[in-house]
Amino acid sequence: MKLVTRAALGWPPSAAPLQSTTSGVKIHYEGTPVSTRLLTDHDACIAEWKAIRASHLANTAENYSDVAYNYAACPHGYLLEGRGIGRRTGANGNQELNRAHYAIVGLVGSSGLTEPTDAMLHAIRDGIELLRQNGAGPEIKGHRDGFATACPGGPLYAWVQRGAPRPGTTTPPPEQEDDMDPVDVWAYKGTGETRDAYWYQRDTNTLARQARDETRALAARVDDLETTGLTAAQAEQIAELVADKLAARLTD
Structure with missing residues (x-):
């Protein structure tokens, strides 16, 4: 200095x-x-x-x-x-x-x-x-x-x-780091607040990480169901419904 x-x-x-x-x-x-x-x-x-x-x-x-x-x-x-x-x-x-x-x-x-x-x-x-x-x-x-x-x-x-x-x-x-994971980043839907780009990105990545974690947890539940007699086709249908719901949440 x-x-x-x-x-x-x-x-x-x-x-x-x-x-x-x-x-x-x-x-x-x-x-x-x-x-x-x-x-x-x-x-x-x-x-x-x-x-x-x-x-x-x-x-x-x-x-x-x-x-x-x-x-x-x-x-x-x-x-x-x-x-x-x-x-x-x-x-x-x-x-x-x-x-x-x-x-x-x-x-x-x-x-x-x-x-x-x-x-x-x-x-x-x-x-x-x-x-x-x-x-x-x-x-x-x-x-x-x-x-x-x-x-x-x-x-x-x-x-x-x-x-x-x-x-x-x-x-x-x-x-200042966000500990960002290599996940996709969806477009942030603002709430009308005046915030700088750093915080928009931070909120977006937090949301993406939460969605990823929920997807992994739900996938594990589907695997459990399959082992109890659920067919592969039924498991795949459930997974698609879950993905659609998560996508809808991210675009609200």
């Missing part, structure tokens, strides 16, 4: 409210144009982070107690300390939305620098793991999962939806 502390940034201890635990971490982006100069000039990353804090502290309408995020991640793989460990996020952390998750912002924006580098994603993972060691729960979400916003932007949100894996891996870390 390449951590740049508040002391190294020349900042005093954070005045943000204390909070020892959360459900997890939300990922953010700047939401404004970000210069591609950050890709080649780490000093520009530090200047960007200091400018974000200055703009938040200058916001007299919301009266920020500090920069809004616990950490930032730059394109060079540095984790930049903001509010730090055990501090509530947002302006003053007085909204329920702020209490649910700690916050990490990737230094990418709506134009210019929009794609996180692999090094930035590693730094975000470093921040998530550091926060988990200090009270954060297992959830990894995007800002848009709790609020009507484009944040954290398309590229970062797509990564979050994949489970926020470290670059070079194809699966999410263990706490």
Whole structure:
């Protein structure tokens, strides 16, 4: 981990409210144009982070107690300390939305620098793991999962939806895996709730596993019936009826 502390940034201890635990971490982006100069000039990353804090502290309408995020991640793989460990996020952390998750912002924006580098994603993972060691729960979400916003932007949100894996891996870390079995996945019939793609897939695979297990159990019962005198043709007819009923349940 390449951590740049508040002391190294020349900042005093954070005045943000204390909070020892959360459900997890939300990922953010700047939401404004970000210069591609950050890709080649780490000093520009530090200047960007200091400018974000200055703009938040200058916001007299919301009266920020500090920069809004616990950490930032730059394109060079540095984790930049903001509010730090055990501090509530947002302006003053007085909204329920702020209490649910700690916050990490990737230094990418709506134009210019929009794609996180692999090094930035590693730094975000470093921040998530550091926060988990200090009270954060297992959830990894995007800002848009709790609020009507484009944040954290398309590229970062797509990564979050994949489970926020470290670059070079194809699966999410263990706490995000679903223990999926190689079963067919049927189309999820939504209930009108606003939920992200990760949870749709999770519900779908849970349903598929339950249907598979029920099918196996019913097949075993058919085998038992066959041994007590049921003909093969009768057993096959029962199996077809069971399959039809399961298919009807999955398409309701």
